[in-house]
Each structure stands twice: as structure tokens, then as C-alpha cells.
Amino acid sequence: MRKFKGNVTTPQGFSAAGVMAGIRKKNKKDISLVYSKTPCVAGATFTTNLVKAAPVTWDIALLKNGLPKHAVILNSGIANACMGEQGVSDNLAFASVTAGELGIKPEQVFTASTGVIGQPMPMERIIPGIEAAVKALSDTEQGGIDAAEAIMTTDTVSKTIACELYLGETRVLLGGMSKGSGMIHPNMATMLSVVTTDVNIDEALLQEAVSDAVRDTFNMISVDRDTSTNDTFIVLANGLAGNKKIEKKDAAYEEFAKALFLVCKDLAKKMAHDGEGATKLLTCKVFHAKTREDARILARSVISSNLVKAAFFGSDANWGRVLCALGYSGAQFDPSKVDITIQHEDDFLDIVKNGMAIDYSEELATKMLSQDRVKYIVDLHDGYERATAWGCDLTYDYVKINGDYRS
Amino acid sequence: MRKFKGNVTTPQGFSAAGVMAGIRKKNKKDISLVYSKTPCVAGATFTTNLVKAAPVTWDIALLKNGLPKHAVILNSGIANACMGEQGVSDNLAFASVTAGELGIKPEQVFTASTGVIGQPMPMERIIPGIEAAVKALSDTEQGGIDAAEAIMTTDTVSKTIACELYLGETRVLLGGMSKGSGMIHPNMATMLSVVTTDVNIDEALLQEAVSDAVRDTFNMISVDRDTSTNDTFIVLANGLAGNKKIEKKDAAYEEFAKALFLVCKDLAKKMAHDGEGATKLLTCKVFHAKTREDARILARSVISSNLVKAAFFGSDANWGRVLCALGYSGAQFDPSKVDITIQHEDDFLDIVKNGMAIDYSEELATKMLSQDRVKYIVDLHDGYERATAWGCDLTYDYVKINGDYRS
Numbered sequence: 001m002r003k004f005k006g007n008v009t010t011p012q013g014f015s016a017a018g019v020m021a022g023i024r025k026k027n028k029k030d031i032s033l034v035y036s037k038t039p040c041v042a043g044a045t046f047t048t049n050l051v052k053a054a055p056v057t058w059d060i061a062l063l064k065n066g067l068p069k070h071a072v073i074l075n076s077g078i079a080n081a082c083m084g085e086q087g088v089s090d091n092l093a094f095a096s097v098t099a100g101e102l103g104i105k106p107e108q109v110f111t112a113s114t115g116v117i118g119q120p121m122p123m124e125r126i127i128p129g130i131e132a133a134v135k136a137l138s139d140t141e142q143g144g145i146d147a148a149e150a151i152m153t154t155d156t157v158s159k160t161i162a163c164e165l166y167l168g169e170t171r172v173l174l175g176g177m178s179k180g181s182g183m184i185h186p187n188m189a190t191m192l193s194v195v196t197t198d199v200n201i202d203e204a205l206l207q208e209a210v211s212d213a214v215r216d217t218f219n220m221i222s223v224d225r226d227t228s229t230n231d232t233f234i235v236l237a238n239g240l241a242g243n244k245k246i247e248k249k250d251a252a253y254e255e256f257a258k259a260l261f262l263v264c265k266d267l268a269k270k271m272a273h274d275g276e277g278a279t280k281l282l283t284c285k286v287f288h289a290k291t292r293e294d295a296r297i298l299a300r301s302v303i304s305s306n307l308v309k310a311a312f313f314g315s316d317a318n319w320g321r322v323l324c325a326l327g328y329s330g331a332q333f334d335p336s337k338v339d340i341t342i343q344h345e346d347d348f349l350d351i352v353k354n355g356m357a358i359d360y361s362e363e364l365a366t367k368m369l370s371q372d373r374v375k376y377i378v379d380l381h382d383g384y385e386r387a388t389a390w391g392c393d394l395t396y397d398y399v400k401i402n403g404d405y406r407s
Numbered sequence: 408m409r410k411f412k413g414n415v416t417t418p419q420g421f422s423a424a425g426v427m428a429g430i431r432k433k434n435k436k437d438i439s440l441v442y443s444k445t446p447c448v449a450g451a452t453f454t455t456n457l458v459k460a461a462p463v464t465w466d467i468a469l470l471k472n473g474l475p476k477h478a479v480i481l482n483s484g485i486a487n488a489c490m491g492e493q494g495v496s497d498n499l500a501f502a503s504v505t506a507g508e509l510g511i512k513p514e515q516v517f518t519a520s521t522g523v524i525g526q527p528m529p530m531e532r533i534i535p536g537i538e539a540a541v542k543a544l545s546d547t548e549q550g551g552i553d554a555a556e557a558i559m560t561t562d563t564v565s566k567t568i569a570c571e572l573y574l575g576e577t578r579v580l581l582g583g584m585s586k587g588s589g590m591i592h593p594n595m596a597t598m599l600s601v602v603t604t605d606v607n608i609d610e611a612l613l614q615e616a617v618s619d620a621v622r623d624t625f626n627m628i629s630v631d632r633d634t635s636t637n638d639t640f641i642v643l644a645n646g647l648a649g650n651k652k653i654e655k656k657d658a659a660y661e662e663f664a665k666a667l668f669l670v671c672k673d674l675a676k677k678m679a680h681d682g683e684g685a686t687k688l689l690t691c692k693v694f695h696a697k698t699r700e701d702a703r704i705l706a707r708s709v710i711s712s713n714l715v716k717a718a719f720f721g722s723d724a725n726w727g728r729v730l731c732a733l734g735y736s737g738a739q740f741d742p743s744k745v746d747i748t749i750q751h752e753d754d755f756l757d758i759v760k761n762g763m764a765i766d767y768s769e770e771l772a773t774k775m776l777s778q779d780r781v782k783y784i785v786d787l788h789d790g791y792e793r794a795t796a797w798g799c800d801l802t803y804d805y806v807k808i809n810g811d812y813r814s
Contacts, residue, residue: 048735049731049734049735050733050734050735050739050740050742051730051731051733051734051742051762052734079727081727081731082727082730082742082759082762082763082764083763084743084761084762084763116727117726117727117728117730117731118726118727118763118764119764228731229727229730229731229734306713306805306809307809310805310806310808310809310810311809311810313806313810314809314810316810319524319525320486320488320489320523320524320525320636321524323458323489323524323636324456324458324488324524324635324636326457326458327456327457327458327459327636328455328456328457332457333457335457335458335489336491352489354491355458355489355491356489356490356491356525357489357525357526394806394809394810395806395810396803396806396807398713398717398806399717399720399801399802399803399805399806400803401717402713402714402717402718402721402801403717403718403720403721403723403801403802
């Protein structure tokens, strides 16, 4: 199993495109399309927000319709959320025009949108955009690069990754793209992600692998604790790798699930690192928790705390705020047994032992926290479960980006 | 019933002081004392953080010891949290020296601390500070002013209020002070507050009134969603008003409870308005929720959202973020029935009807949101319960204050 540079066109049989439709900005790719001529099974997860955008409602229904799937059409610019009946019809048109151009049914096309809430989709620009995207479909690396760029909003870099694994002699490929940045919080806030794979797998098992992977990757990142109306993660599997179909939870399933986890983790970390205004990636690993869920809650609480994030921006080893964030998380643990260590690459610095500060070098701590990627390792000495969460620093730029008029 | 300018020395029989002990800064009052020679009954609430500072643990025990109470000694500078055994003994000394100077038992003295976590209390400076505070005790308004100033940390203004009510012919007074600013979130994060009253009331009933008042005041404000290790709210009642003792939930109880609620609400709003870096007060009123608890959760979710707060800083009527924050709050409601109105003083501007934007003037919305005090009114059309929460904008200065080294 190996991760490498690649994207949604890396697996066999997938093509993609990203084009400029001028939805909200000129000279910005804003319509993205991922397509497999070969029918696919699909797995997906969506926002848990009660307020769901029209494309999310559409996709949830699609997932249950039993039809083979072929495509995901995405736009960046308009969220198509809180638009009532008009949102539903615009989204239907979004899927239908795509389906028409591809010669398939609308119910075989997933849709996803990100952008401003409460404004109508400019269909007069989107429809030509879809037509152009279908024409531009390409199975080259560039097709996938364009598709990834076309879903960016306040992202500063496009996010893609690929992974290969072998099931016996058969090479299986996965390729993914995502966009994130603001409004990211556990349970997938304004993130869109599509992963393609040529694995041959039963649809229910794919869904299980997707849900498992999301729990410890996309749901463990936070930029600002705001969960959006539009979060969507879709996996399409077209079976072209030609492996013996995965139909039970055997070694092949485990191997594939692990590869999917790696792809999701890579994309999740890239999203956290590229959080709005973020300058640094903060990882929190919680060890020896009573339950896995406690470990998740505690790790997320640390990387979600505004005070921890602001201190991280200032490269301040403010372990009191870390302990405090653990304490109010709602998870159970014994504060007098907590150890905290700062890690940067191969350097480890113990700063808290048994819930109290030990005599450490503030200078060294600050130096480590000034790095681009830093970990807080929290050992609870309270059980056998662990979890990891990823976040970023809270900066002036976060306020600037989100204080600006209708960003 | 009437609120007026006053403080903890306003009720009969209370004196107070605030002195400079040089705990962390020169020329900053940092030891605060509130005292009643007449024995008091007490009610209190504390942080729900699992990590509790030594003074919090002390106070929780005190509340149950059955002894009459006389004093609250507070310091700003050192939180005395995460200090293990040393924290416990330093806090005991904090109470004991105060008690010794006042000629009472340590178990009659509440303690409270705020400031940096994980550093020892400089007892060599604190003990002379306590002695100076006892000497400085004064029942004048100035005594209460000094006491309120001595608990400030990053607060930009000191927070005090008084209230009078009549039980029959008898005038009863309440006076309060608080400090807040950062780390403030539902369930009372780094806030210290002391309210004095000369009402004559049964101790269990006082506690009930305190818990009720806190639920819809101090627990409904948020600056940054971080709940501290030190939050403490103590009410001392010495009975000197001479009213017929309140011993059941009669009209007199209701009248007193209402006055206590007014005092707490005033202090809570002052804390939200003076949140770290805040420039404006944001109020969210939720009407017609299914349950009171749903209403509280929804109102808090709106004023806690970083995205709503940053948009408020930019005076942007980003109602999509408000709807979104309602949607992920965890409370139940029907998004398609939600109305949202912006209120500033006597001006009302409807911006969302049935979960969708209506045609409103962005210019007018921005003008209203530029004001110092603004309300989002959310009508769920889903039941009969309501709640109010108070917060502030998220600003560059919040990041600056909390990114600075060990603020």
C-alpha cells in the first residue's frame, strides 16, 4: 500500500474536468465533474446539520435508489441552501443537464454545492458550464487537477491524493480530491470530497468502509466548530481493477478499508492545515482513554478550542488551556493522571505530568510550537483507547476572511 | 423593583476592599475582599469543568458545612489551578489568613482565583495583601468599587450593579460585581461574581434562586466557548433588611428571585459586551421553541458561532450562518418554519421568512449591525418556549489578546 501524487482520474475508467462558468467570479474554475462510463457502486456521508442544502437531500435519496451511479457534478460559488422549492428544482436541473449531456439518468448523478447560502443558482451560466465540463472530460492527470481546482472556495491550495494497494496480484487504485477551509468541524462542515476507485466491492460494504473512514478522519478535523449545510463525501467504485469482488469483511476488505482511510486522512489533514487564515497544523493525539468515543471527544475538544488555537498562533505552550479544553469536553477522565507532551518530528518535550506542569524549557517549547506541524500528545493513563484530531491556529486572517462582507 | 448604580457594599452590613498586592503586576489592584460582620447564608454555582481549581473545590465543600459564612476573598493574577497539593495548601492559607485577620474560622471564608493556570500563588505577596485588604475594608461605595476593580483581568471595565425591592414595607437591597472577558462560555467560564444582599432567606431557597438565575443569565453568555477551571458565583445574604424570613416559594420569594435574576442578567450582559477584543454586544432571542432547553441550546449556538461572530464584526447580515448555527446546535426544529429578524432599539428588519431570505435592504441591515447592541430574533413557530443568549463579535483583538505569550 502506497500513497502517491494523483487524483480522481488516477483509478482506471474515471475522467474529470473543471471549467469556468463565471458563477460568482471570472477566471475561477467553478464547475467540477467526475465521471465513470462504467457503472459504479457508491458510498457517501453528509452533513448532520438539520438545515440541509438541496444537493444533500438529493444525494441522500440517490444513495438508496439501487441504480448504478456514473457521475458527481459539483459547483463552487453557490451553496444552494435555504432556497426552498427553487433550490430543489435548480438542483434537479443541475443533475438533469449533466445526465442529458452524459446520456444517463439524472438519478445516476450525485450533486454537490458550496458557497454562499440563500442565493439562487445562476442556471443561465451553470448550464453552459455543465456542457463545457462534459466536453472537457479527460482521463489524464490534468482532468483531475482541474476538477480539484474547480471546487476550491477560500482554499489556498487544491487538495488531491492517490493510493495503490494490491489484492493478491491485482493492483487497485484510489484517487481523491477535497475542498475545505472554513466552516469545518466534526461531522463534516463545508467540505466537499470525492474519492474514485476501481475496486470491485459490494455496495453495502463500501458504505461501511466509508462510514468507518470518515469517523476518524473528516469528522476529526475542525477549523471553527461550525458545521455547514452542504458537507458531502462521495466514493464511486467502478470495479475495473478486476479484483475478486469484495463481498465480506475478509483480508481484502480490510486492506481496501485501510487504503480508503489513508486517502481520507490525507485529505482531512490537508483541509485542517489549509483552514481559513491558518498558518500551522495542530494535531492532538489522545492515548489511553477509557473508550474510543471519549478519546475522540477529548482530541477534538483540544483542537477546537479558540484559546488553544490562539495560543498556538502565538507559539505559546499554554498547557493550562489544553487541560481546560479536556476538562470541559464532556468526556470522563482523571485530571490528576494526565500527561501532556509536545511533539515536532522527532523531538518530544514533556510539559505536564500528573495534571501539573513540570519544569520544562519555555524557550524550547516555543521553538517547537513555531513549526509548521506540531502535535499535542495527551496520555490519560485511564484505559486503552486512542484517537487523533487535526486543527489549525486561530489567526487575524480568520477574522478578516470571515468578517469581510458575505465571504 | 429598581436597578441602580451600586455594588457589593450597597446592601446593609457589607463592607469590601480591593488592594494592590503585586501578584503579577505592579499598580493593579489584585486582592479583593467582601465581608459581612453579620453571619450570612450562602448560595453558589461553580464551573462544570472536570479540571477544577483549588478554590473551587474548597468552596464546594464549604457550601455544605452548615456554618454561617462571612467573607469572600478573591485574587486576580493566579488561577491556582492544576497545582496539585501545593494548590490546596496555598488556598487553605488564602482562606486561613483572611479568617485570622477577621477573627472567624477559615471554613467561613469562600475563596476565588482567576489568572494564569499552573503557576504557584506568591504567598509572600498575597499574605500582606490580605492584611492590607482587611484594614481597607469599607462599607462606602468606594469599598465596593475597589473590590470590583481588584478582580479584573483582561476586562476593560469593572462590572457592578445594585437592585432594590420591597417586600411589604421592607426595603431589600442586592449588590453585585463580576469579572469576565475571555474563556467565558455557558456553564460559567472564567467568570467570578459575588452578589451581596441583606434579604432574610432560608439557605436552601437561596441556593434554588441562585441556580435558577444562573441558568438563564451567566450560563447564556459566551465569548469563546471555552469553559474555565475557576468559574465561581457566590451570593451572601445577611438578613439585615429585616424582612419576614423567606421560608417558602411565596410571593416574597418570587420577588427576590426576580431581583436576583435582574442583577445576574445585568452582570452577564456586561461580561458578554466586554468579551476579549469585543466591540459589540450580540443578543439572540429564540421564540416559540418546543422546549425551554431547545430554546437555550439554539440561542447559545448562534451567539457562540465563530462565523456568526466574525460576520457581526464585519456588520454583515449573514443570516445563512445564523440558520446554519441553529441547524447544528443539536436542538430540534423545522428549518422551513424559521423567521429571523434583526433588531436595534426600536428598529426591526425581517431578513428570513420560512427558512428563506426575503427581499430586505442589505444597506439597512449593515447599518443596524454596525450598532453597539444588536439582536437576532429567531422565531421557530414550533412551540411556546423561549430563551435569550448574549455574546460578542470575534475580532482581531481577540486573537491578539489570546495569541500573546501567556496572556
